Amino acid sequence: MSNASAGPSSKAKTGSSHPSETSLKRKRGLFQKDLQHMMYGFGDDSNPLPETVALMEDIVMEYVTDMAHKAQDIASKRGKLLTEDFLFLIRNDLPKVNRCKELLSMNEELKQARKAFDVDEEKLAQKD
């Protein structure tokens, strides 16, 4: 069991009730660097306190875990876990909804650009 084998330096994963998570022990600085920059960007001091960053990481991990569990509950009726399940969960939160729509459309555009680029490269290769 992951909990039994967890060393003193690593924390057991939050979902310790799920036996499937044997491989992932929650290391301390999983999102530490990213979170520091993110918190500075959102208004914190340029050097956020380490305990604040640690607490943020715990909160974010718990948030993502809970969201994923809820999404799975929703998806279990249909079968597969889809992106739409996450979008359904945040439907009431307007900033998140808009941001996700924007991210997804940007992703699509990038995909198209990649495709177009490959086509152009082929054309170039043919010309040469």
Next chain:
Amino acid sequence: MQIGSIQFIENKPSFLSSPLKSLLFRHRNPSSPLILARYLRRRRSRCRPHSPRNSVNTMQQSKDPFEVVTEEQEESPPNSPTVHEETETQTPTAPLSVNSQGADVDNTKNPQKSAATSAATSATAKTVKNKEDDDEEEEENMDVELGKLPSSSDPSKMAKMQSILSQFTEDQMSRYESFRRSGFQKSVMKRLLGSITGSNKISMPMTIVVSGIAKIFVGELVETAKVVMKERKESGPIRPCHIREAYRRLKLEGKIPKRSVQRLFR
């Protein structure tokens, strides 16, 4: 295209005083897939690290290969493949000039840009360069996200954004840069989601969506914590007690998903 993240800024009290109407976009030929595609190819070949910054202190001094790519990219929007190849030769020179930070970069880059654009044959490149000389000082750090952006098809929004960004102080600019650039690592998030859901294949859009949601959540927490600090008339870095109070307030608002099963024995 709706720009959701800027709406988010408008809705919340934040250090940015003026509403940012749209994301800044530098390319004048916005819909060309070649620009995006060329950028992507560069990105692939460079194997960009997520964030090369060594510490939060040196945040302002690092130059991301991303920036180099997109700065080079903007020099001449390719109208034909020949232009494309010419600007590629500028790539080795571009990284040399971008290693210094601050106003020096602008001075060294502008002559270089003029060299680049004189080599380019298209007339549009020159007009692009002229317009972007002004933008250079403010935007050199913004290139990461901007390169990813396709068009914001509203020129008035772009103009507004430029006028706002041009008035930023250096402190504001670095904070904005952190805001735009920071994000959760996709690989880590993918692994995390996979371990939570138990399924091995987490699609890329799902990772992107969850990372975006988590980032906005962090933003809500930090901004609420700042509000709490202001109420308590405290200053300095945010302390855990502020975060806890912010978390409690968000819970009252209903933005925290409630656990259907109570978590015992954490």
